[in-house]
Each structure stands twice: as C-alpha cells, then as structure tokens.
Amino acid sequence: MTRLLKWLIPIAAIPVLALLAYGFRTNPREIPSPLVGRPATSFTLPTVAGEPVSLEAQRGKVVIVNFWASWCYPACYEEAPVLERNWRAYRDRDVVVIGVDIQDSMDAAQKFVKDFELTFPNGRDLTGKVSVEYGVYGVPETFFVDRRGRIRAKHVGALTDERFRSEVERLLGEPS
C-alpha cells in the first residue's frame, strides 16, 4: 500500500505537467475562429468619408477586412502604415482593403484616417453588428477573404507586411 502511494504522487503530477507543457507552447494570439472557411457575411457601412462601403460589391476580389479603432494604441497605429502600403502595392491586382472602425467617435476616426493618409475605404460599425458577425474580440483583427467570398484566415494583433503578403499571394494564386 505504501509502495503504491509512493508511485501515486508522481503519477498524479504527469497530467498536470502535460497540461502546463501544452499551455505554455500554445500561442495566445491564435484564437481559433469558427468562421475560417465559411462565407464572409456581407455588410454595407457608412465610411468615415461619408460614402457607403459594401463587401458584396468586392466579390471576385481578394478582400482584407481590418477592424480597428483610434483608441487602439499602439497596435492599430503600428499596422495602419502596413495596410496602406500594401493596399497601394496590390490595388491593381484585384485586392481591396476595407477598414471597419469600431466603438469610436467620428472626429477621432477622421483624424486617424487623415494622420495615416489612409486611402482605402473605412466603414464605421456604429451598432457593433458587423463586429459580432465576424466574431471580433478586440482590435486590431484582420480577416482575409478569398475571391469566392470565403473567410480564409484571421489575424489577431498588429498586421505585418509578411503576413499581409503571404496571405494575399496565397489567395491570388488560387483560381477564382
């Protein structure tokens, strides 16, 4: 009995250690989204510039839907130039960037767009419905939508040039 007890304590520690090993090796930025692989919900939003922007109108193009807010510092401030730079580089290849500003004031949003000289359309999600449709936890979050209108990848946190290019090149390489 005591011999069994002597072994029981180290044996009981094994599942705990396995759980810790799994937890520490998991990237907390990779929150699995049930939406990857599913059709992107269409939306029409009023933009910061005052015109409507619609996802449906971009069908046939690779679309990058980026959720941001002017109060999201520093991540949104880091990725705004990345988005603008890559949008300019890819816009002639049927690639569209749509920004979705959430939980923000019009003045702050306009200032953000002006400060970073953003030329892609930025809609304002005033009711939060588009955010919930895309299962957004916080900002920034970016969704890559293929030419057939399916969400193919989700990026949490500030987007990098490498991630933008690798996802867009992958989706551009697929037959439409």
Next chain:
Amino acid sequence: MKRRGAVVLALVLTITFVASVAAQQPATPVDDERVHAVATQLRCVVCQNLSVADSPSEMASQMRAIVRERLAAGDSPEQVIQYFVDRYGEWILLSPRRQGFTLLVWVFPFVAVLVGLVAVGLLVRHWTRRAALAPAARPVVDPAMSERIKREIETGG
C-alpha cells in the same frame, strides 16, 4: 380659422411623432428579463470573466441590443445563443456545454471526489488493520524479570 389650422397641425405632428416612435420599437416587444436571461449566459468578449448582462462596456451593450433584436425577430433563446456560438465558438458560453469534450469539466470534479473518498477509505482501513495487528507483536519479557516484578508488587516493593 387660424385656430383650426393650429389644431390640425398639432394633430399631424402628434401622429407623425407616435408613428416614428412606434417604428423604432421592435416588432414584438421583448421584456428585459428575457434579454437578461440570455445575456447572463454569454461572455463579454472585451472583459475578464464578466457576462454580457453584467458588463458596462460598449461592446456588451451592443451585444445586448443584438440579443433583444433577435428575440424580437422571433428567435428562441437557444437560437440566439447558437448565433453567438457560431461566430465566437463555445468560448462565448460562460458555462461549458454538458456534452462532448466539455462534459469532462462537469463530470471530472465528481469523479475526483469519488476517487479521493475511495483513497481515504482504503488508507483508513489500512491504518486500522495495522493498529489491530499491533498487540500481537508484544515484546517478549524475560520470565525471570516477570517473576521479580510480580514478587515485588506482592511484597509492596
């Protein structure tokens, strides 16, 4: 004549106001308790361990509005919850579902308590049995010494 015009104008304005207020209301009014019952089951996505019902954040308030709107449109509370699960995964539920892998979360504590009780039971049995066996292993006393002790007790030391 002027007075009649004013009355007509007031009437038209009142009707317009009532109509616009009515248009803003959901098709079927949903009482706060039904919204609250659904919202308490959903995790506020921008908070730490707060439900959508309890969080003062703007995101939670927008989520409550969506719950109300979907209930008003005729969705059942289960359908509303499924709507959020489809978009956020089961993470959005404050209590894991009692099925599949997450059933373990519900069952495991009871299994652990049961295993603990069995272990304590076995240990107690082991200890009491050892205690019962102990008198049999009484130390052997030298017969000469035993005789001497007996004698000294009888003679009063």
